[in-house]
Amino acid sequence: MVARRKLPPLTALTAFEAAARLASFTKAASELGVTQAAVSRQVHLLEETLGFPMFIRLHRRIELTEKGKTLVSAAQEAFDLIAASVSEITKEDHVGELTIAASVAFSQFWLLPRMPDFSREHPDINLRIVTQDSMPNIESSDLDIAIRFGNGMWSDGQAELLFDDEIFPVCSQDFMRTAGKIEAPADLVAHPLIANVTSDQTWTGWSEWLAAFSVELPKKTFGLRCSFYTEAISAALNGQGIALGWRRLVEDLLLQGRLVQLTDATVKTRNAYFVVIPKRRRQSEAARQFLAWLGKISDPSLG
The missing domain is CATH 3.40.190.10 (Periplasmic binding protein-like II)
Incomplete structure (x- = not known):
């Protein structure tokens, strides 16, 4: 028989994570739709359960203790994974849905001009292009693929070289x-x-x-x-x-x-363009077809 996991009260953990992330009980209460007193009670319950404080209470502000920092890091990683999994299992079961993120310049000058060719080859795939220079975390978003410029060392996904410049x-x-x-x-x-x-x-x-x-x-x-x-x-x-x-x-x-x-x-350039895919999420058939198409049209060297 598998032993039951020893977890703190999840409601208390949720309140703690929000308060730690926002550095405020008041802001956490606003986000969660409860009172500031309710957040304070949940954090106090968590501290009583664990036997040590999560925060140092200062005048008009709070700071995480070292143990609090350790717990919030684990909680945020777990919540991100849960959010990504919920997004995956609740979204419309449509094998032809594909969301791609890229910078504004890369989208305008390289990606979008080539999208008609991809759509002609794969007319059953509905594309959504997210253009923003500040890239969201690919694990905790609904992105299937991100195209980024950098050194390829990103913790939120698996990076594969597209080409240099x-x-x-x-x-x-x-x-x-x-x-x-x-x-x-x-x-x-x-x-x-x-x-x-x-x-x-x-x-x-x-x-x-x-x-x-x-x-x-x-x-x-x-x-x-x-x-x-x-x-x-x-x-x-x-x-x-x-x-x-x-x-x-x-x-x-x-x-x-x-x-x-x-x-x-x-x-x-010192850096290069990379295709980034989520590590923990199952890759869709549409994503696999897009990656195969990218590999076919891109030369990994400038020759």
Whole structure:
């Protein structure tokens, strides 16, 4: 006979996890739809059951004890797994439903232009594309697949290399004709440079790109600063200056002649694009077909 698991009261554990995550009994009560006193009672019940405090009560705030930190980490992992399992077993039983997440730039420039080809090959699969630069946890969401740029070391899923990338200066045909002779990286700083400002540490900006060729970005440069890469490429297409082109993202625009590569100077990216799939969830037939299609159309090297 299998021994019964020794678990604390689950209602108390739920209240504790919410209070720990939100660092507030009041906010936990609001989330759970109960009173602040009810949350306080449940946390006290948990502490009595276990025999030690979960929180250090300070003036107008609470802090987790070391044992509290250990328990909340385990509780959150368990709740995430339960939420993912519930989502899996309660969603509509439709083998052709597929949810894919990718960054705004990758979706616009690479993924969405190729989706018609996939849909023609698999007309029975309904696609949902989630575009956001802040990637949600794939284990605790309804995502089937995420495409991410980075080092491949993510704890919430299994990452498989899709392809790497390289970066070089690009501009419109009209801008190239009026800009004059540009042959080397050092020539670029005399022209308007289009940059996108981001806190993403995996992103390569003008300063880092020019430094690869021992060129210093002047303190006073003229050009345009954008919040998103899609805006920077749009500005380059409109002839407003020179942007950094990530080959995987601007490849179609180069083939169409809407953008041109200004020099032969390129910088290989430190990171790469990866396909990330949940570790703990059963992979659907639609996901398997999409992964097979990705492998068929993507070259793992830039050649």
